[in-house]
Amino acid sequence: MAEEGKRSRVKVESILSVVSSNPTRPGKVHKLSLLDQSMGPHTIHIVFYYGSNPFSDGPMSSDLENFRVSLSDVLDEYPVVTGRLTRGPDGGGWQVKCNDAGVRVLQARVDATVDEWLRSADVDEERDLTVWEDMPLDPSFWSPFRIQVNNFKCGGLAIGLSCTHMHADITSATLLIKSWADYHSTQTLTYPPIFTLPTHTHPQNTTTPPPHSPTTNTTPPPTKMATVTMKFSGPAVEKCLSGARSQCPDATPFDVLVALLWSKIAHWQEPHTADDNKRSISICTDSRGNRGQKTKIPLGYFGNALSFSVLTVEADELSSGKLGQVCEYVHRHVVDRAGPGLVDGDGEDPVRVYGPQITCVSTEHLVDAEKNGEAIMYSAVFDNNNNNNKNNIKGEKPLHVSYSYGNVVGEGLIVVVPTAEVGPGRAVTVTLPEEQIDMLCKDQEILDLEGVMVISGGR
């Protein structure tokens, strides 16, 4: 919610349901995996910002009707998205009854231009672009997926997708919007969704999931958190990478940026419970794609395929300024992880998702996935080629894609995502206690990277 006293610039005008074009075969049920269910109360919010509205031109009379055509068609391929949550037969885990009920779609108007918004809005206001309703006690008539179409003053558009983390992780959710864009442009899908995996690759977790009751508002964290997103250009990240390559020849932008930020944050971090000299972070990577792990999970898998693991490093190494060494630790940790699931750090206490340590989320697997080196989220282009395209305008790439999580409690969150330009440039979204964010923004090394602030409340 926006700060008190500041009126939100987003006004939700209508809410309706969009269903698939063809009826779902009755009786279909999708069981959520153990990993899915352990995601519990968390939610995902993604916003795709476009400079112009691709739906204003089309066969139907209004833009609201135009986007419904391609959305209905693509929902045919996602019966799990249009289904509703129910309890399993033995009163156990959650499952999705594919009953063809559809997704909620909200239409909103924003009293700003896209550029103004990216410059001045903060993450709380951005949440208004993906208005969420917590799951009620009886979720049988509650839509777990909500799409919000936000129209800006300049004619720009922001497509907001929010969903429960139980149903999808950020890769699946991103691919849902990408599939929609594909269907709108070419009526074929680049990454057709897959809902079940062969049993041996099924996401496991080593710990039993805690029993989950329906989401209620989690108690607010004791400290006030703030979030900034810094867009680092390709050359800036390349500079860091070259500095780290001496000790870590295969460093990825994720590795080096996490190393850099961790070395700054380590000063203010709580010491590790067992040993005052150690610091830990939780690293969350995706098991899809072909980044060298034993179990092959296709990119199109719809569900959770995340791997959480804890990395612990000596505090001295973090504050020594040896960026390359820290980067090497991170890199090796990422490469060595076993597969999707929750993994213990060093055989110590079982790991929770998104906490309590600072969690660092990597999306490196979504970079270079496209043939032209473009990141997947930035290839979600809504072309109007096959419709009555009067102006023959080619669809635009998204200007920016934001990722945020709901109900995440912990010391902090760092999400590293690609930017619109092809290359090592990254947008880093950092959530930390407010004072730490202020200090981070004033840090000289960070300032030297000349990151552009977006959705950071005008910092």
Added chain:
Amino acid sequence: MPETTAAPPNSPTTVKLKYVKLVYQYLVNHILTLALIPLLLSLLRVGPTEILSLYNSLHLNPVQILCSAFLAVLISTVYFMSKPRSIYLVDYSCYKPPVTCRVPFSTFMEHSRLILNQNPKSVDFQMRILERSGLGEETCLPPAIHYIPPTPTMEAARGEAELVIFSSIDSLMHKTGIKPKDIDILIVNCSLFSPTPSLSAMVVNKYKLRSNIKSYNLSGMGCSAGLISIDLARDLLQVHPNSNALVVSTEIITPNYYQGSERAMLLPNCLFRMGGAAVLLSNKRRDAARAKYRLVHVVRTHKGADDKAYTCVYEQEDPQGKVGINLSKDLMVIAGEALKSNITTIGPLVLPASEQLLFLLTLIGRKIFNPKWKAYIPDFKLAFEHFCIHAGGRAVIDELQRNLQLSAEHVEASRMTLHRFGNTSSSSLWYELGYIEAKGRMKKGDRVWQIAFGSGFKCNSAVWKCNRTIKTPADGPWTDCIHRYPVHIPEIVKL
């Protein structure tokens, strides 16, 4: 209500009875031909020379011959002049809603739960109705109703009207090749939405029809208004020679979606769906070759004089002031009585002589000899090849199937239309006709009986005769799904 025969279907007695009935029907229906045979035989025996000598003995002079010839010509001219013009149905077109308007059961119930969250009993009622309704998962509601809560503004209603009516007319013009300037008569019927200017004025404006067009807008006449419009068109085409008439039948759902929680008034929400049809009628001689059907009879029965019939479908405000249509519990009984009335009038017009004779004999017998004699229900299957029963709801179709003793195949068009399109009110008869054509069952000479019920309470029938065999694939709203039909519709669909 008719009683079923006592003997089981395949026993020797019923088989023998069937043969007796067949022989009887053949005898009575062809009695004239049979009577002529002895006469022909006697003529042949007599021989041509004898006939000639008979003629010569009459001593007719030229004047008498001329007068008789003149009289014959006069009589035949008067006969041809006073014969009612043949009304042809050139073609018709039904509206197919876009898939984005589809409303699956689960979405409907979800919206109902969210909007009526204070009235769980009403929600349960709607669920029970929907489970037994006979509707499928592909019926459509207009865009305004998809919102939570629905936004039935006048603009949205006009939008729906334009979408449905203009699409139907565009499609019809494409099929028949008719130009807007050639339309002489325009009749639009839409029961519950009647803006100013009228929907017929909307059509005149959109297609730039002629300034001397005869346009009519029928509103408030219920689900049977489609046949009332056809009747009106027929009467007008008798008066205006060499003309054609465009009839548009639809029902606009947007402004009439009941927003309250009274159970009897929630029923229409569950059944009524988006739909419309445009029909081109003509009395021009040159359309006789290309027309699909010829109109044979239209029979209208109005039971409004009876108070119970008058109030059985009644638009009123509920205790909260929300307007909706109240359906009374005696609806089926009243429908049955209205049907009986209609049958009594249409029977003599369409039934073969054998059935009429039987009916007459049993009627006399009941009146004079024994009132306990079973009333004879004429077999309408002898008079018609196809039946289009207004898809008002599953109960209506079941009732008529029982009353008229129709087989499952006869009512298939009605049931499948209800499943695929829901109750589209006055246009449902045209969707049903479209189904029969799409299935390739319509052959030249086939007779079709369209029956519609509506508020008032009215029961209207129309009888058409197929003019030319309709080839498949027939274009229309069934094109992409006819291969899936007929489907089995379970008694109760578990939601």
